[in-house]
Amino acid sequence: xxxxxxxxxxxxxxxxxxxxxxxxxxxxxxxxxxxxxxxxxxxxxxxxxxxxxxxxxxxxxxxxxxxxxxxxxxxxxxxxxxxxxxxxxxxxxxxxxxxxxxxxxxxxxxxxxxxxxxxxxxxxxxxxxxxxxxxxxxxxxxxxxxxxxxxxxxxxxxxxxxxxxxxxxxxxxxxxxxxxxxx
Numbered sequence: 001x002x003x004x005x006x007x008x009x010x011x012x013x014x015x016x017x018x019x020x021x022x023x024x025x026x027x028x029x030x031x032x033x034x035x036x037x038x039x040x041x042x043x044x045x046x047x048x049x050x051x052x053x054x055x056x057x058x059x060x061x062x063x064x065x066x067x068x069x070x071x072x073x074x075x076x077x078x079x080x081x082x083x084x085x086x087x088x089x090x091x092x093x094x095x096x097x098x099x100x101x102x103x104x105x106x107x108x109x110x111x112x113x114x115x116x117x118x119x120x121x122x123x124x125x126x127x128x129x130x131x132x133x134x135x136x137x138x139x140x141x142x143x144x145x146x147x148x149x150x151x152x153x154x155x156x157x158x159x160x161x162x163x164x165x166x167x168x169x170x171x172x173x174x175x176x177x178x179x180x181x182x183x
Contacts, residue, residue, distance in 0.1 A: 018154045022163055025145040029166050032138035033084070036169060039131045040079055040091065046127060047072045047098070050120045054101060057111040061104045064097075071097040084167040091131075092172035098124075135169050142166045 051065050071094040078090040105111050112118075146165050149158035 014153075015157060018157050019161070022148055022154060022158055022161075025141075025148045026163065028141045029138070029145045032134070032141040033082075036131070036134040036138050037079065039127060039134045040075070040087070043094075043124070043127045043131060044072055044076050044079075046120060046124050047094075050117075050124060051101065053114065053117045053120055054105050054108075054111060057108045057114075058104050064100050064104050068094075068097040068101050084169050088169050088171070095172070135171075139168050142168050 047068065051068055054061075055065055071090070075087075075090040075094045078086045081087070105117070148154055149163045149165065
């Protein structure tokens with residue numbers, strides 16, 4: 001009888017430890033996503049200032065400005081959905097639009113010397129680095145979480161308690177580097 005009680009206690013303790021490790025892994029993923037969210041919001045806040053600064057020098061590049069603004073607005077609206085795939089897709093489009101904006105800026109030597117532009121350029125470079133780091137941390141957290149819910153014996157508990165796989169935040173194919181803002 002005592003052996004049966006000890007076995008039941010050990011099994012319950014093992015289940016509790018596995019459950020707690022799954023919850024911690026899920027919370028790390030959620031925390032990592034919130035860090036990406038913070039950096040993307042920072043990026044989205046910088047872009048209108050950058051566009052306005054460049055507009056003063058290259059007013060005839062209206063299509064580029066509209067593309068950047070539209071891509072930013074889409075990224076902001078999609079970010080609220082929390083769907084990792086949609087957010088990644090919208091951010092990849094925004095990255096492409098920013099590359100076009102920096103190509104326009106390259107043609108204006110006075111702009112490249114403007115202190116406002118230089119400050120925004122530095123701030124955006126810093127933000128892009130933070131986004132890349134946050135994405136890496138998020139993807140590492142997702143990998144650990146997905147491994148935890150797919151390996152024995154935790155996968156049995158994870159399936160019973162409806163722990164589901166998380167999606168990676170993937171860059172567009174061939175776009176595994178941040179926007180280059182060096183002149």
